[in-house]
Amino acid sequence: MSVVVVDPGMTSTNLGDQIISDAVHREFVTPLAKVADKVTVIPMHGPLTEESRQAIRDADEVVVSGTNLLSNHMRFRTSWEWPRSDIELAKGKLTVFGAGWWQYQVGAIDLVTARWMKAMSDGRTWGVRDKYSASRLKAAGLNAEHISCPTLWRVTSQTLPSSETRVIATFTDYNQDPLADRRLVELLESRYEVLYWPQGPGDRKYIESIAPEGAQFIEPSLAAFDSELQKPGSAYVGLRLHGGIRALQYGVPSLILSIDNRAREISRSVGLFSPSRHSFRDIEMALEGHESMPIQLPSKAIDEWSGHWKTK
Secondary structure (H helix, E strand, O other): OEEEEEEOOOOOOOHHHHHHHHHHHHHHHHHHHOOOOEEEEEEOOOOOOHHHHHHHHHOOEEEEEOOOOEOOOOOOOOOOOOOHHHHHHHOOOEEEEEEOEOOOOOOOOOHHHHHHHHHHEOOOOEEEOOHHHHHHHHHOOOOEEEOOOHHHOOOOEEOOOOOOOEEEEEOOOOOOOHHHHHHHHHHHHHHOEEEEOOOOOOHHHHHHHHOOOOOEEOOOOHHHHHHHHOOOOEEEEEOOHHHHHHHHHOOOOEEEOEOOHHHHHHHHHHOOOOOEOOOHHHHHHHOOOOOOEEOOOOHHHHHHHHHHOOOO
16 A cells, blocks of 8 residues: 655644644554555645655555645635645545644535545545534535544643743734734733744734734744743643644643634534633633643544554
8 A cells, every 4th residue: 555645744834734744743654654555745835746746646545634625615716735636636545634624614515526525535534623524524425534633632631821930822923813912912921921932924923013022932943832832830822723732732731712613623522622812701711720621532533543544
């Protein structure tokens, strides 16, 4: 069996994609390499090289991992950056792993897209990151299961910030609400030493517009973020989903605020506490400290989905 894995972290300018990529390699690529004849990893972002195209042509399976890939009208408009001709090189052998819906959409998957998805699929179960995404695919006749995001597979619980002295905060440039975000900045600055981490390339400029003059910034690298997370007395509060999940991976108290369907649906699916950034009272109460809350992963579905890759 020859498998191509499409990796969201390679060549991406969003450090959250690197967090996803770490988990994809740990939970899927490394175990798969022990049983597959050949595993080739290619980047999701940017144009394909001819070498990558040939790898897809030669592969028995193509697995695209961890992104906002799915939507009602994928046949016509897709968040996948590749040209349609490159995407369709994977026809009849495509599986998704940890992917989810682009955003909330009214209505069902259009019939042309549903037929196209079925034609692209190799018949394996598509493993998606939340129940919402699974239900939409199943309604269109595709074989899908909620297996959560692989970044959460080794996370057993969530502890909220309480008595910590320093907070690493994130904001996002792509979904701005200066009024709500300044209010959050003021709350954090009144309670903690605050360090800001720009996860995406445009985040720092936006943070500078809402944070006090002289705000402390962490270098925009995953290594720097990891280092700060592991310093004593640290917690995480922010709008960047995977920055918060990275904190949970290290056992660091973390409050992730929902700004779109991703954190909201993961929250509903596994019990992650993730209030809206507009629910200010909930945010204040969360920072008062709570007992550790379990993350309720779909362990049976994860084991079954992973197990299928060990048998062919």
